Every structure is written in C-alpha cells, then in structure tokens.
C-alpha cells in the first residue's frame with residue numbers, strides 16, 4: 088500500500104489529506120488532517136457571558152457572523168430556559184436573518200469561483216477557462232467584486248464585515264433608516280441580476296421551476312453553471328465523490344430551508360441524538376489521534392450537512408431528482424451550493440421589504456448576570472448546521488461547546504465510520520480529483536479545529 | 538513587479554477575507570502593481586513548496602512577506618502548507634524587503650496567545666516587545682515589522698500601506714510599529730455620534746441613533762487608534778455608526794479586556810478618559826457640558842429642526 092500526503096490549497100485554513108492507495112491504483116483509505124488548534128472553547132471558560140459575542144466571531148473569518156448568531160441564539164435561549172422574559176421584534180429578527188444570509192451568499196460566490204472552478208484549468212486549459220484564472224480572469228474578478236458587494240449589506244446594518252457583534256440578546260444595536268433598506272435592496276437586486284445572467288443563464292423565475300439537469304441545460308442560455316456541468320460530465324465528476332446517504336439540517340430558515348434528517352428516508356430531527364466523537368482527536372488520544380478535530384454523529388451515524396443537505400431536507404424537486412440519478416456526487420454537492428445563492432437572494436429581497444422601521448431594534452432584556460443553566464444555539468451557516476452550547480452561572484461562562492458544520496463533514500472518524508469527506512474520496516484514481524471532492528465539502532479547517 | 542507572499546499562522550482567516558472585500562478599483566491597482574506569488578486561498582498555479590524553493594534559492598525575490606495569524610516560538614506547533622511556520626519565518630526573515638504583520642494575531646498574538654505563552658506576534662506579545670523575531674529585528678529595508686493592526690485589519694490599510702512602499706514612499710510608524718497615516722486617527726474621529734459626545738449626552742440603550750456610546754455602553758472610540766470612521770468599512774459604515782461600541786480591536790490589549798458592552802466607571806466617572814486629557818480636566822469639562830442642555834440632542838434625530 089502506498090501512502091501519499093497532500094497539502095490542500097484554496098480552502099479555508101490549512102488541511103492535509105493522507106491518501107492510501109491499493110494495488111489497483113485506487114484510493115482505499117483517506118484521512119483528513121487538520122492542525123493549528125486555537126482552543127476557543129477553553130478561552131471562553133470563565134469569561135463574562137456577553138464577551139462571547141465579541142470572541143466567537145473570531146472563530147472563523149468567513150463564517151464569523153454565523154458564530155455571532157449562534158451565540159446570540161444560545162443566550163436568548165438561556166433566558167427562555169430560565170423563564171426570564173426576552174422579547175425580540177420582528178424587525179430585529181428579519182435583519183439578523185438578512186445579514187446571516189448575506190454571509191452565506193458571500194461564501195458561496197467566493198468558494199465557487201476562487202476555490203472550485205480553478206481546478207478545471209488543469210483539465211481544460213483554453214482561452215475560455217482563462218476567464219476563471221485567479222487574479223487575471225474576468226470571471227474571477229467579477230465574483231470577488233460581487234462577494235464584496237453583498238457583505239455591504241452586513242455593513243449597512245451591522246457596521247462591518249468581517250467581525251461585527253451588532254446582534255445582541257434582545258435585538259440589534261443599529262436603527263436603520265428607510266434609505267438604508269433601499270441601499271441594501273439595490274445591492275441585492277444587482278446581485279440577483281448578476282447571478283441570473285452570469286451563473287444560471289436564465290431568469291430566477293425560470294430557474295426555480297427547473298426540475299432536472301436536462302431541463303436546466305435546455306433552458307440556460309449558457310452561464311457558468313452550464314460550463315461547470317459540462318466540465319463535470321467530461322471528467323466523470325457528475326457521478327464521482329459520493330458519500331453516505333445521510334443528511335442533516337438542524338434549523339429552519341423560513342421559507343427557504345427546512346430542518347430535518349435523512350437516513351434512507353426523511354425523518355424528524357431529534358437534537359438529543361447528536362454526539363461528538365473524540366477517539367481520533369490527537370488532543371484526547373495520543374495513540375490513535377490523527378487530527379485536532381472531533382467528529383459528530385447523529386444516532387451513531389455520520390451525516391453530511393450543508394447546502395445539499397438543506398435542499399434534500401427541504402425537499403426541493405430539482406435536487407430530489409438530481410439526487411436520484413447522481414446521488415451526492417461532486418456535481419450535485421457543488422450545484423447545491425451554487426443553487427443556494429439565488430434561492431437566498433430572492434428571499435433576502437422579500438425580507439428587506441418586510442422590515443417595519445417603526446418597530447424597535449432592541450428591547451433591553453433583564454440582567455444577564457441572573458442567568459443560570461445551559462442552552463443551545465442553532466444556526467445555518469454557509470457550510471451547514473452550526474451548534475453552540477453554553478453553560479452559565481450568574482452570567483459567567485462555565486463551559487462552551489461548539490459543533491461546526493465542518494466537524495460533521497470532515498471531522499475525525501469513529502470506530503465504525505469514516506467522516507463523510509473521507510468516505511467520498513474512496514475508489515478515486517486521481518489525486519487531483521480527491522482534492523476536488525474534498526473541496527466540494529467547502530473545507531474550513533479553521534472551524535474544524537477552532 | 539514586486540513579489541508578495543502571504544503566509545498564515547494561527548488565524549481565523551479574517552484578514553484574508555477582509556483583504557478580499559477590497560473595492561474593485563483598489564484591487565485592480567493592487568494586482569497591476571504587485572505580483573501575488575503566493576496566497577494559500579487564491580493561488581492555483583504554484584504550490585507553496587515550489588514558491589518556497591524559489592525564494593530560498595534566490596531565484597525569486599521576496600519584496601513583501603505578509604503574515605496573518607499568531608506564531609509559536611516553539612518548533613512543530615504551527616503549520617502552514619505542510620511546513621513549520623517557525624522554520625518558514627526563520628528562513629525568510631532576512632530575504633524579505635518588508636514584513637507586514639496583518640491583523641492583531643500576527644501583531645500581538647491576540648486570542649490564540651491568551652493561554653499559551655509560546656504563542657506570539659511577530660515583534661510583540663501584547664504590549665511587550667520581543668515577539669517571535671525579537672525586539673531589534675529589522676528587515677533588509679531597515680523597517681521593523683510593520684504592524685497593520687485590527688481584528689481584522691481593514692483592507693485599505695493593508696493595500697495602501699503596501700502600495701505606498703511599492704511607490705517608494707517612506708512611511709512613518711508609531712511606537713507600536715503601525716503606519717501613522719492610519720493609526721494617528723482615533724476611531725472616535727468621524728463618528729456620527731460626536732455631537733452627543735461633546736455635550737455628554739449618553740445612550741442608555743442599544744438600538745438608537747441618538748447618544749454617545751462612551752459613557753455607558755463601552756465604546757473605546759476616544760482611546761483607540763484606528764481610522765474606522767474615516768475609511769469606512771466595506772465603504773458603508775463602522776461599528777459605532779451602527780450603534781455598536783468600538784471594542785478597541787486595533788490595540789494590543791484588545792483580548793485582555795472584558796465586558797465590551799459596558800463602561801467601567803468609578804462614582805459615575807469613566808475609569809479611562811479620552812486620550813490626551815487628564816482625568817481632572819475631563820471631569821470638569823464634561824461637568825460643564827452637562828450643565829448646558831442642547832435641545833437638539835434631547836430629541837429623536839428625526840424630530841430635530
């Protein structure tokens with residue numbers, strides 16, 4: 088058996104892939120290895136509860152806003168669990184959802200153009216693919232421009248991106264004007280146009296009615312997704328890269344994301360069934376450990392989380408059909424992430440229009456120093472379901488536990504199962520493809536080890 | 538074109554994402570003047586090991602080494618693209634014209650340094666000189682490590698500093714090695730709540746446009762060196778403009794403090810007063826300001842004349 092170590096670039100953070108090859112030249116085992124542990128859960132112990140609002144966004148540079156929302160959520164749930172009133176206006180809820188979703192759009196755009204497509208330059212060098220080339224390609228630059236545009240929506244309400252803490256228990260710190268909302272609306276509108284024209288090659292109304300791959304290709308006037316599908320079919324990545332057929336989404340973002348679990352069939356989510364595994368984390372197990380990350384299991388099973396899981400638990404017809412034919416292949420997993428850009432933008436527009444500026448931004452809750460007990464915060468982040476759990480005594484953090492989406496997808500294995508990403512590269516014959524399949528999970532080692 | 542190599546230690550990647558949020562005009566100018574030889578998230582043609590070889594052999598020159606993230610003074614603790622960051626830095630420190638520490642982790646150690654004494658910034662550990670590279674270290678150009686602080690650093694602070702050096706300007710640094718052009722301002726300068734500050738009209742609660750956040754809600758604007766309200770974030774806003782207190786994230790002591798949303802007071806007087814005035818003078822001044830009622834500032838903004 089030959090063992091090969093690959094260092095991944097064009098992902099978030101530093102990740103190694105250890106591949107074991109069998110005699111037939113196929114991958115027989117794979118280990119996703121992440122170092123660079125920073126110890127955020129330790130840092131939080133003994134800190135004032137509200138400090139978590141400032142500390143936690145710093146867990147991750149690309150989904151820090153999701154960490155902020157999970158923190159706020161957990162603290163607000165602490166109030167509820169302690170039967171202390173906490174009131175949050177519809178306006179504050181809408182704005183938080185809008186900024187959270189802006190971060191997701193930013194992520195998916197950068198990821199598709201900066202991380203994913205450049206791999207195909209190696210397969211198909213041509214003038215056409217040059218457009219996607221880092222630093223010089225016009226498509227590359229445009230994606231960067233629009234990802235910088237959409238985070239302006241976060242800045243309009245929250246002051247800046249990355250790393251604001253404008254969302255707090257009881258609401259938000261800002262009080263936007265109607266013209267601020269118009270400003271945000273115009274950015275979202277411009278992005279919808281860009282996405283229609285450049286990515287999907289059709290209007291969003293048409294896209295939302297597409298039911299399968301053939302229909303998509305026949306309707307599209309040729310966008311980057313069409314080019315991407317073509318690349319996948321030519322390289323076999325439309326079928327390769329499949330993993331376990333288990334998916335999880337832990338929270339609902341009405342009306343575009345529904346929670347749920349899929350194990351063969353869709354079933355109801357029972358959050359009590361979520362457990363972390365530490366057997367192969369170096370921090371807890373010097374002998375067997377191979378990474379600094381824990382894994383997560385639902386009812387003992389590994390689960391994929393993220394945009395594809397969200398599409399399947401939300402029972403979106405296009406993805407039910409794609410999944411039937413191609414399973415969770417590289418193509419389908421990537422498409423689900425790209426799909427979400429449009430689905431979310433459309434809803435953001437709607438939410439912006441629903442904001443009633445006359446409502447309060449913030450209603451001061453009772454003193455957090457009275458809080459005892461524990462609570463969870465559940466949020467959909469770019470890469471999937473994010474869970475924070477906080478234990479508190481008199482407003483001081485006793486313990487803080489974080490389960491990130493990447494821990495579900497790329498965390499350490501258990502005695503029975505590899506992680507979904509480790510499973511997905513088995514049987515592949517090309518190390519580049521193994522890297523690509525790994526990238527299709529939107530790797531973030533920063534969140535993975537935190 | 539001058540070469541730039543971007544490496545990472547213990548980081549959240551926030552400075553890279555901040556950098557990528559630059560407006561397209563600046564990005565275009567940057568890319569047409571600076572050759573990004575390597576950035577872990579962006580480069581597709583070359584792997585770090587190949588770039589590293591070229592730099593070590595002197596086949597490529599290293600003009601700008603950008604470091605994001607805290608580093609460790611012990612070997613085998615922090616890795617970048619399969620190499621020990623400890624070794625990369627020791628091998629490249631004398632080959633670079635300029636080394637820029639970008640973001641508070643690379644400058645001062647920040648959160649990753651809180652519980653590990655070996656984790657440091659490049660030339661500081663919090664406010665103590667003598668980070669990873671030692672107190673007296675200077676690069677070939679004669680500059681010490683140039684600290685672009687912030688958690689994260691603003692993209693324009695990064696890009697404009699590099700371009701200034703590229704265009705041959707001398708840059709003046711403050712006593713924490715930060716470019717004066719940016720860090721001589723306070724976050725307070727340009728805050729749209731300044732009128733409330735002057736007349737000592739405090740905001741008692743979040744979620745309002747009215748009132749200054751200094752007296753009760755923890756704002757560090759008058760004590761924090763940063764042009765956040767001069768060069769706005771994402772070209773739109775800033776923390777204080779959106780009602781969030783400045784948490785002083787450009788200063789060495791950012792993660793050492795706590796209760797970011799409260800102002801520590803002593804018999805009603807803020808424990809720390811704006812830079813440049815004595816506590817006594819400040820108490821007198823604010824006392825006087827309070828005795829004049831500025832009618833305008835006691836109304837909702839929408840209702841003022």
Ligand code: SF4
Pocket residue numbers: 724725726728729730731732734748749750751756757758759777783
């Ligand atoms: S809110 Fe902060 S930055 Fe703004 S005026 Fe008051 S003290 Fe200065």
Ligand code: SF4
Pocket residue numbers: 687688724761762763765775776777782783784785786787
């Ligand atoms: S306003 Fe203060 S906290 Fe905000 S980014 Fe600037 S220096 Fe950091």
